[in-house]
Amino acid sequence: MAHGTLRTPAGEEKKHRIGRRGFIASALGGLSVAFTLPETGRVLGLKAAQGPDPGTLANAYVHIGTDGSITLMFGGAEMGQGIKTGLAQILAEELMVDWEQVTVQQSPVNPTVSYLTGGSTAVSGRYNNLRTAGAAARELLIQAAMTATGDRDRNHYSAAHAVVTYTGPNGGPQSWPYGSLAARAASEAVPADLRLTAPANFRIIGKPVPRVDTPSKVDGSAKFGIDTWFPDMVFAAIRHAPAIGGTLAGTPAKPEGAIAVVPCKASDNRGSVKAGSINAVAVVASNTWLAKKLADKLSVKWNPPPSPASVDSAQIAAQAASLLAGGAALVAEPAAPAGQTPAGYASVIEPQVANALGTPALDATYTLPFLSHATMEVMSCSVRLTWADSSKTLVTRCEIWAPTQAANWVAGTAAALINAGQATPISPSAIEVTTTYLGGGLGRKIEQDYISQAIQVALAVKLPVKLTWMREEDFSHDNYRPTAAVRVQATLGGGGVTAWWLRNVSQSILGQRGWLPPGAVDSQAVEGAVHLPYTMGIRLTEWVPLPAGIPVGFWRSVGSSINTFAVECAIDELAQHAGADPFAFRQNLLSDPRHIAVLQAADQMSLWRLSLPKGHAWGLAMSEWNGTIVCQVAEISQPAAGSLTVHRVACALDCGQAINPDQVAAQMEGGIVHGLNAALWGQVTFTAGKADQKNYSRYRMIRVKEMPQVTVQLVPSGNPPSGIGEAAVPPIAPALANAYSRLRGSRVRSLPFFPGATMGGL
Amino acid sequence: MITLNVNGKTVQANVTDKDTPLLWVLRDVLGLTGTKYGCGIEVCGACTVLIDGQREHSCVFDVGSAIGKQIVTIEGLSPAGTQNHPVQQAWIRNQVPQCGYCQPGMIMACVAGMKAGHHGSELLSEMKHLCVCGTYQRIRDTVANL
Ligand code: FES
Numbered sequence: 064m065a066h067g068t069l070r071t072p073a074g075e076e077k078k079h080r081i082g083r084r085g086f087i088a089s090a091l092g093g094l095s096v097a098f099t100l101p102e103t104g105r106v107l108g109l110k111a112a113q114g115p116d117p118g119t120l121a122n123a124y125v126h127i128g129t130d131g132s133i134t135l136m137f138g139g140a141e142m143g144q145g146i147k148t149g150l151a152q153i154l155a156e157e158l159m160v161d162w163e164q165v166t167v168q169q170s171p172v173n174p175t176v177s178y179l180t181g182g183s184t185a186v187s188g189r190y191n192n193l194r195t196a197g198a199a200a201r202e203l204l205i206q207a208a209m210t211a212t213g214d215r216d217r218n219h220y221s222a223a224h225a226v227v228t229y230t231g232p233n234g235g236p237q238s239w240p241y242g243s244l245a246a247r248a249a250s251e252a253v254p255a256d257l258r259l260t261a262p263a264n265f266r267i268i269g270k271p272v273p274r275v276d277t278p279s280k281v282d283g284s285a286k287f288g289i290d291t292w293f294p295d296m297v298f299a300a301i302r303h304a305p306a307i308g309g310t311l312a313g314t315p316a317k318p319e320g321a322i323a324v325v326p327c328k329a330s331d332n333r334g335s336v337k338a339g340s341i342n343a344v345a346v347v348a349s350n351t352w353l354a355k356k357l358a359d360k361l362s363v364k365w366n367p368p369p370s371p372a373s374v375d376s377a378q379i380a381a382q383a384a385s386l387l388a389g390g391a392a393l394v395a396e397p398a399a400p401a402g403q404t405p406a407g408y409a410s411v412i413e414p415q416v417a418n419a420l421g422t423p424a425l426d427a428t429y430t431l432p433f434l435s436h437a438t439m440e441v442m443s444c445s446v447r448l449t450w451a452d453s454s455k456t457l458v459t460r461c462e463i464w465a466p467t468q469a470a471n472w473v474a475g476t477a478a479a480l481i482n483a484g485q486a487t488p489i490s491p492s493a494i495e496v497t498t499t500y501l502g503g504g505l506g507r508k509i510e511q512d513y514i515s516q517a518i519q520v521a522l523a524v525k526l527p528v529k530l531t532w533m534r535e536e537d538f539s540h541d542n543y544r545p546t547a548a549v550r551v552q553a554t555l556g557g558g559g560v561t562a563w564w565l566r567n568v569s570q571s572i573l574g575q576r577g578w579l580p581p582g583a584v585d586s587q588a589v590e591g592a593v594h595l596p597y598t599m600g601i602r603l604t605e606w607v608p609l610p611a612g613i614p615v616g617f618w619r620s621v622g623s624s625i626n627t628f629a630v631e632c633a634i635d636e637l638a639q640h641a642g643a644d645p646f647a648f649r650q651n652l653l654s655d656p657r658h659i660a661v662l663q664a665a666d667q668m669s670l671w672r673l674s675l676p677k678g679h680a681w682g683l684a685m686s687e688w689n690g691t692i693v694c695q696v697a698e699i700s701q702p703a704a705g706s707l708t709v710h711r712v713a714c715a716l717d718c719g720q721a722i723n724p725d726q727v728a729a730q731m732e733g734g735i736v737h738g739l740n741a742a743l744w745g746q747v748t749f750t751a752g753k754a755d756q757k758n759y760s761r762y763r764m765i766r767v768k769e770m771p772q773v774t775v776q777l778v779p780s781g782n783p784p785s786g787i788g789e790a791a792v793p794p795i796a797p798a799l800a801n802a803y804s805r806l807r808g809s810r811v812r813s814l815p816f817f818p819g820a821t822m823g824g825l
Numbered sequence: 826m827i828t829l830n831v832n833g834k835t836v837q838a839n840v841t842d843k844d845t846p847l848l849w850v851l852r853d854v855l856g857l858t859g860t861k862y863g864c865g866i867e868v869c870g871a872c873t874v875l876i877d878g879q880r881e882h883s884c885v886f887d888v889g890s891a892i893g894k895q896i897v898t899i900e901g902l903s904p905a906g907t908q909n910h911p912v913q914q915a916w917i918r919n920q921v922p923q924c925g926y927c928q929p930g931m932i933m934a935c936v937a938g939m940k941a942g943h944h945g946s947e948l949l950s951e952m953k954h955l956c957v958c959g960t961y962q963r964i965r966d967t968v969a970n971l
């Protein structure tokens with residue numbers, strides 16, 4: 064059954080290869096090593112099986128077909144970060160096969176294991192497991208060769224280019240292609256101690272191999288979620304309550320030309336949006352355009368949000384300012400001593416820090432807006448149900464195609480909705496989720512709102528359906544990067560910082576999801592403000608929850624996108640106060656050799672800064688995200704008021720072992736663009752819950768002619784791989800602000816630089 | 826039912842409203858999903874196709890006006906069994922795409938510019954499409970040499 068999910072629409076990854084090769088190969092039998100690719104590097108299970116058995120699958124497997132095919136299957140999300148290529152590189156390395164010999168396919172999803180792709184763990188979190196799996200498969204093949212010769216001395220065997228070679232005494236030198244050993248290998252046992260390749264001997268890891276998905280992405284064959292298509296499907300457009308938190312006041316009549324109008328319940332609690340409340344209607348028609356047109360025209364009555372002030376950005380900003388001045392804080396760092404709560408500890412430590420601060424050299428408040436993800440591919444999900452009976456009451460199979468960062472949550476969403484409507488629960492294995500390509504994820508596509516709506520529509524109309532959000536709905540009903548106000552007070556002394564007090568006021572991403580224990584600090588809110596690499600006399604980091612009703616979520620680099628701006632601007636301001644060079648000032652505060660090496664690399668990369676043309680200036684910032692240390696130096700000029708030209712960005716980083724240096728560079732280039740868009744123009748404002756920016760025309764982004772020249776340098780450290788997907792985002796905004804201050808002599812402490820910017824047509 | 830010429834083939838499309846943007850006829854009626862929806866208002870360029878050799882934004886190009894014209898989508902640029910178009914080859918060489926969603930539109934715009942005889946910086950100045958992934962540096966490097 065579950066193999067069916069491999070056929071459409073994810074399909075084959077490497078062009079010019081035999082279609083559905085892994086599928087055919089598995090039908091031929093061969094060797095499968097199943098394993099889990101968890102968030103952390105734990106190996107949860109490792110076993111050999113005769114042919115892949117989807118029922119017992121973990122969440123990934125390596126399959127070696129008797130035809131010699133080598134396939135990696137996994138259930139994660141390719142959203143531009145090159146995950147498929149990176150994973151295949153790691154596997155091929157240990158399996159001792161050539162790069163060209165590996166094919167990567169999406170695997171069917173087992174709803175009981177995690178497929179969450181986020182937090183930049185896509186490759187880094189899977190490094191050890193994948194190496195182990197590759198080595199296990201290799202050793203099983205060697206065991207099979209041992210059985211053939213009767214010689215069990217491992218030293219007589221070697222593996223290379225998908226061939227096992229024997230050089231021992233039994234019958235003279237022999238060799239076997241992997242395919243000829245695959246069937247027998249399946250009945251061998253994995254040796255207890257698996258030798259992994261020493262990094263010095265890597266052939267494929269660390270090489271800039273071309274991505275496996277590139278061919279399909281230049282010829283239009285790559286299938287994104289929005290591209291799911293069957294000849295008999297119908298199309299749904301969604302129309303939410305115009306104001307966040309609004310609900311449907313009465314079901315509208317079905318307009319002429321529509322197949323159906325389906326009221327949709329909200330999937331989750333998100334601020335003023337309550338799970339189960341009907342906050343949208345879907346209109347179903349014969350094509351998306353018609354559905355959208357009918358949805359636009361639909362006469363719908365909506366109840367306003369219960370508290371319009373809580374979803375109004377001007378009122379939220381005023382509330383944040385007042386909480387910054389006098390709100391009760393929770394201490395994030397230093398950790399509260401045993402027996403004290405983060406809130407209780409604040410009253411103990413605040414007087415000590417205030418005392419150490421005296422009259423601070425710096426007392427600055429930085430503010431940041433709500434941001435939209437604005438993924439290039441809008442929210443979309445396709446669902447096809449199968450029923451046991453002709454009257455379509457008992458759902459027995461549910462196929463979902465979704466651009467999702469959390470396929471197992473999708474399966475859970477489907478099970479809950481289906482089982483709410485039938486006495487006999489659907490079998491978990493009858494829910495088949497195919498993760499399509501994602502036209503950008505950026506943290507938006509872990510959410511279940513669009514998934515739930517598509518399933519609700521499919522259940523209502525009892526037809527295969529694709530639901531698509533128009534761009535206006537996407538901007539108006541995101542799970543936004545939270546707005547924040549951050550105050551930093553700091554005192555200088557002895558060439559360093561003697562006291563530092565950072566207070567962040569922002570909404571709680573975890574709290575909105577019910578994931579935050581009462582009285583605890585939201586780790587997402589203070590990320591980038593704690594565990595700073597800088598040595599300081601006394602340091603206090605606090606969080607004040609902002610009880611606003613805007614749905615908030617994970618936006619590429621999450622809390623670091625906020626706090627790194629405050630911290631790195633503040634450090635630069637302190638350097639200015641001290642009359643110190645910003646490189647030297649930071650180096651003086653650093654003790655970790657990795658940070659120092661990255662800072663020094665950025666220094667060397669940006670020697671151009673010493674001879675800039677008149678009217679140009681440079682700025683520097685650094686940050687650590689998920690183990691990856693990044694330092695960026697930006698060169699800017701301001702040819703006209705209301706704009707900035709960013710000429711170049713030097714980017715040095717230590718991401719441990721780089722799997723694919725070219726893709727590391729791509730992530731740095733792209734992350735810098737993402738951060739630039741946000742710093743210069745990014746902002747969503749709400750008037751009583753209605754987003755004021757509904758399309759890219761009012762959410763400006765850079766275009767190709769505004770792209771700075773980005774140079775990337777990897778600083779080797781010998782560490783295992785750490786995340787690269789988000790690390791480039793946090794430093795660019797403070798680097799710009801620090802450059803701007805050098806250029807203009809005045810500080811930008813409130814982002815974006817240019818609010819209200821618009822973007823013209825093509 | 827209307828008759829269109831798409832990628833060199835005559836096809837029947839079941840649409841009643843001739844004001845329907847070509848984008849949605851291609852995607853939903855004909856199942857040609859390589860042409861993408863991004864904004865619907867001619868800001869992003871994801872929906873770019875060639876109509877009689879000219880670049881057009883199919884999100885605002887009504888299907889009625891495409892009748893009798895030659896429509897080329899990304900799927901028709903290098904039909905199965907043929908070599909990739911030089912623009913596609915250059916894109917692969919420089920490993921341009923990240924998520925890939927904006928790329929068909931980018932490539933079609935580039936092809937249209939080259940058909941009009943534009944190269945290098947002139948061609949580059951026409952590449953105004955949005956790429957949220959930020960592949961601009963590679964697009965610039967690629968187009969500069971076309
Ligand atoms: S979808 Fe046509 S220009 Fe954006």
Ligand code: FES
Nearest residue numbers: 924925927956958
């Ligand atoms: S490659 Fe993702 S939007 Fe351009």
